Amino acid sequence: MDVSGLVDTATGRQSRTIYSSEELYKQELERIFARCWLFLVHTSQIPKAGDYFRTFMGEDDVIVIRQKDGSIKAFLNSCTHRGNRICRADRGNAKAFTCNYHGWSFAPDGSLAGVPLENEAYFGELDRSKLGLVPVTHVAEYNGLVFGCFDPDAPSLEDYLGDAKFFLDVWLDAMPGGTSLVGETQKMVLGSNWKLPVENVCGDGYHLGWAHAGAMMAVQSLDLSGLSVGNSSADLDGGLSVAGMNGHMALTALDGVSGYAFYPDPKPMLDYLEANRPEVIERLGKVRGEQLWGSQINITIFPNLQFLPGLNWFRVYHPKGPGQIEQWTWAMVENDMPEEVQATILDNQCLTFGLAGLFDNDDGDNLAACTEQSRGWRTAQMDVFTNMALGRSGPREGFPGDIAAGLVSEHNQRYFYRRWQEHMQAESWAEVPTYNINPLSAQETVDA
Amino acid sequence: MHELSPAPVPVDVLNTLTQRLYHEARLLDAERFEDWLELLCDDVGYRMELKRRRFRADRSPPAAVGVGVVFNETLARLKLRIDRLRSGFVWAEDPPNFVRRVVSNVEVEPADAENEAIVHSVIVIHRNRIDGLTRVFTAGRTDRWRHGKQGWCLAARDIALDHAVLHDSNINVFF
Ligand code: FES
C-alpha cells in the first residue's frame, strides 16, 4: 500500500488510518518489524549457559538462549513438527526444551535432540538435522543490548544504531562495570496502536505538565527544565529534541540531575552521581559527562525500544494487531551503583512507571482513545498533527542530529513518522535512506 | 486431613476481622480514602510483588536486586498515591469509574504476637471504566492485623495478583 500521502513530514501531518488499518499493520510487520533490528534481551538477563528469555519480534514468538560458549542465539519458539509453542515460561534456565504435544526435544543450540518412537514410528527415516528450531539468523550485541533481525540485507547493528550510540552510551558506557536490567518483566496490555506510545515517549514533553499533573504534584522533588504542574511554564532552552539519526531519537535535559526529578527522595542517587561524575567525564567527555549523565533522557531506537536513564525504565512494545500492544518494562541500573541505590531505583521505577505507576497509569487511556478515534468511518479519513515548532531545528556543537531546542516540541515525532514512511515505502533495505544528520564524525575537533 | 483452621481464633475476633474486610471494601468502593487510612497501622506495609512464570523445575537463581513490585507502600507512600488521586488531575478517574470489590474466602488464624491475627482472603475488583470497558482483577491477600488501643489496624498486607499480564491501562485502585 502506498503511504506517500499518509504522512507529510514538511507540515507534520499524519492520516489517522495509520493507527487503524489492518492492511497497513500487515505491511508494518513485513517492512518494519521483519526488517529492522529489534531489541531481544539485555545480556544481564541471561548471564549463564542455558539461561533463556522469551520475547517477540513483531508477532513472532522468539526464545533467546545463552550458549555454552557464551554466545547468544535466538530461535522461533515454535516446534518444527506441528508448530506448537515449545516454551511457555517467561525465562529461566533449561538443559532442553521439550514440546508438550508429541515430545520432540530441542537442545539449547536449537538442534532436534530427541524424537519419541523415532525408529518405530518414523522407521528411522527422519532427518533430524533439518528439523532444528528455526534460528533468527542475525543476532548482535551492542554494549549489553542484544538485538535480532530477520532481514539478511539489513545494515550491521553498529551502522543501524549510527549516531544514536552517542546517547545510548550515556547509560551503557558511562561506568566501567556496565549495566543491567533488573526485576521481573512488567507486562501490560494496552488498546493502543504501537506507534502512539513510541511517539509519546520519543518527543512529547508537551503532555507531561497536563496528563501527568496529578503525579507531578504528588512526587516531583526536583525541577525538570522548569516543567511544572498545570502546563504553566517550561524552560524551552532547558533541553534538546534530537532526531535525524536513522529514525532514532533522544529527548534530553541538560542539567545532569533531572533524571531523578520524580524520586520522592533522590538523595542517594544524587550522591552516586556526584561521586562518580569525574570518572564519567573522563570516559564520555564533558558534554555527556556533565550535561547528559543523570539528566532526564528519553532514548528511542526505531521502531519499538525506548529507555530513560535517570527515571530508569526500559521498555519494548510488542504489536498485537493495529489496536493492541503488550508493553514490557524493566528497571535499568549501572552495575557500579551500590546495591541500595539499585534497589531504590527498582522500587522507584515500579512506583512511577510500573504496573501501578503514578505516571504510567496516566498514559494508557489517552493512547487507547487516540487509537479508537481513528477507527470510525469518518475519523479514519481525518488527520492528526505534530506540527509544533516546525522548521526550528538545526545543528548544535557537540551533539549529533537535527536538534530543536527544549523538551516541548513535536520535532522528534515528525522524524519518527518520516522514518515510518521511509520503511513502509521501501521494497527492501536498498531503498531505505540512511542518514545521520550533522554526524559526529564531522565534528572531531569538538570536546574529547 | 488438615483441620479447618490450625488453631481457631475466638468467634468474635473472626467476626470483627471479617467485618473489617467488608468495611474496608465499602470505603474504597466509595473512594473514602481518608477513612480507609484510619484502618491502617502507622507502620503498615502494603505489598504486591511482580508475577513470574517459570517451569516448576527451573533452576535459575533468585533475582539479584529483587523481583520488583506493583506496590511497596508505607503509610506515607499510600498517602502520596491518594494525593495524586485527590489532585483533580487524574483524568482516567473522571468521570468516576464504577468500582465494586467482592471479598471472600476469609480465614483467620492466630499470629506469633498475641495481639495479632493473620487473615487470608480473596478479593475481586470489578471496574467498569470507559463506555463498556469492564475489567476484573483477582488477587489473594494475606494480612496481619494488630489489636491496640484503637481496636484492630492493618499492619501488613501481601497481595498476590493473579495476572501475569495486566489487562488494563492502570491500577488506580487499592486491594
Ligand atoms: S508439535 Fe511439537 S512434538 Fe509435535
Ligand SMILES: [Fe+2]
Ligand atoms: Fe506520559
